[in-house]
Amino acid sequence: MDYSTDDELLRGLRQPGTRPEAFATLVRQYQERLYWHIRKMLLSHDDTNDVLQNTLMKAWNGLEGFRGDSRLSTWLYRIATNETLTFLAQKRLHNLQSFEDVEDQLLQTLRSGQYINGNEAQMKLQRAILTLPEKQRLVFNMKYFDDLKYEEMEAILGTTVGALKASYHHAVKKIEKYLESEEF
Amino acid sequence: MNNKPRISLQDIGTELPFSVPDHYFDDLADRMEAATAAQRPTLRHMMKSWLYMAALFAGVLLLGNLAYLLYQRNTSLKLENYERYLLSQVDEGALIDFYYEDLTETEQ
Numbered sequence: 001m002d003y004s005t006d007d008e009l010l011r012g013l014r015q016p017g018t019r020p021e022a023f024a025t026l027v028r029q030y031q032e033r034l035y036w037h038i039r040k041m042l043l044s045h046d047d048t049n050d051v052l053q054n055t056l057m058k059a060w061n062g063l064e065g066f067r068g069d070s071r072l073s074t075w076l077y078r079i080a081t082n083e084t085l086t087f088l089a090q091k092r093l094h095n096l097q098s099f100e101d102v103e104d105q106l107l108q109t110l111r112s113g114q115y116i117n118g119n120e121a122q123m124k125l126q127r128a129i130l131t132l133p134e135k136q137r138l139v140f141n142m143k144y145f146d147d148l149k150y151e152e153m154e155a156i157l158g159t160t161v162g163a164l165k166a167s168y169h170h171a172v173k174k175i176e177k178y179l180e181s182e183e184f
Numbered sequence: 185m186n187n188k189p190r191i192s193l194q195d196i197g198t199e200l201p202f203s204v205p206d207h208y209f210d211d212l213a214d215r216m217e218a219a220t221a222a223q224r225p226t227l228r229h230m231m232k233s234w235l236y237m238a239a240l241f242a243g244v245l246l247l248g249n250l251a252y253l254l255y256q257r258n259t260s261l262k263l264e265n266y267e268r269y270l271l272s273q274v275d276e277g278a279l280i281d282f283y284y285e286d287l288t289e290t291e292q
Contacts, residue, residue, distance in 0.1 A: 020220060027216045031209055039202055049208075053216070060220050118201015125196045145198050172193065179191050 006072045013063050023060060030073065031056075033146075034080045040141040041084045043106050043126070045115045051087050055080045070155055077156045081138065088134060103130055128178040132171055139164055140171040 001018060003009040003025040012022030034055060039048040058079050066075055092102050110116060110126055118126075129137055138157070142148045143164075150161045157164070 020217070023220060024213065024217050027213050028209075031212055031216075035204070035209070035212075036200070040200070043202070045202070045204060049212075052212070053219070056216050057219065060216075060223070115203045115205065116201055117203055118199070121191055121196045122199060122201040124191070125193070126201060144193075145200065176193065179193070179196075 010068055010072060013066075019063065023063070026059075026072070026076075027056060030076050033073075034076060037077060037080050037142070037146070038084050040145060041138060042087065043109045043116070044113050047087065051083050052080070055083045058083065074152065074155045081156060085134070085138075106130055124179065125175070128175045131178055132174060136167050136171045139167045140175070143168045144172075 001008075001012055001021065003012055003022055009022055009026060009029075012018040013026065015022075031052070035048060035052050038051050038055070039045070042048050042051065055076070059076055062079070070078075088102060091105070095102060095105070107127065107130055110123065110130070129140060132140060135157075139153065139159075142153050142156075143150075148156075150164050153159070153164050154161050159167075
C-alpha cells in the first residue's frame with residue numbers, strides 16, 4: 001500500500017488488517033525526527049534509545065484512541081515530549097537520594113558520553129543550553145534546531161504562541177550572554 | 185581591554201555534536217516491528233475473549249432465568265395465600281348451602 005501522505009497513513013493505521021504495515025511506515029518516517037527531538041534533551045544515546053522505544057510503543061498502543069484531531073506529527077511529538085519530561089522527572093526523583101543534579105549528569109554526558117563528537121563551539125552551545133530551565137530548553141531546541149512553527153509548538157507543548165515567543169527570546173538572550181562570558 | 189574571541193549563535197549554526205551507532209535507524213525500525221508483532225492479538229487471545237463473552241452471556245441468562253422463576257413462585261404463593269384468606273372469611277355452612285342450592289337448581 002502507498003502511505004505517502006498522512007491521510008493515507010492514518011487510514012492504514014485505523015484498519016486492523018493494515019495497521020502493522022502502516023505502523024512500520026510511520027516508524028520509518030518519524031523515527032529520526034523523534035530521535036533528535038529526544039536526544040537534544042537527554043544528550044545520551046542510550047537514554048534516547050530507551051525513551052524513543054517507549055514513545056513508539058505508546059503510539060502503537062494509543063492508535064485506537066487517536067481520532068485525528070491533531071496532525072500525526074504533532075501527536076507523536078507530544079508523546080515523545082511527555083516521555084522525555086517523565087524520564088527527566090524520574091531521574092530527578094532518583095537523584096534526590098544521591099544529591100546529584102540532573103543537569104550535572106547531562107554535563108557529564110556531554111563531556112564523556114558515547115556518540116558525542118562536535119567541535120568546541122558546538123559543545124559550548126550545548127553547555128549554554130544546559131543552563132536554561134527544562135521547559136525553556138525544550139522551546140529553544142524546537143525553534144533553533146528544528147525551526148518548528150510557533151503554532152505547531154503550541155499544539156505540542158500546550159503553551160500559547162505569545163508565551164513561546166517570549167520564552168525563546170529570553171533563551172536566546174541567556175545563551176548569547178553565556179557565549180560572550182566564556183572564553184572560546 | 186577584552187581580547188576574548190567572541191562567538192555568536194550564527195557562527196555556531198544548527199549542527200549538533202551528536203552521532204548515532206551505524207545502522208541504528210534501520211535496526212530500530214526492525215526492532216519496533218518485532219515488538220509490535222509480539223503485542224498483536226493472536227487467534228488464541230481472540231478466542232479467549234470470545235469465550236469470556238460467551239460465559240458472561242450464559243451467566244446473565246442463568247441469573248435472569250433464576251430471578252424469573254423466583255418471581256413466578258412468589259406470585260403463585262401470594263395468590264394461594266389470598267385464596268386461603270378469602271376462604272377463611274367465608275362461613276362454611278353458607279358455602280355448603282350455596283353449593284347445595286346450585287345443585288338442586290340444576291336437578292330441577
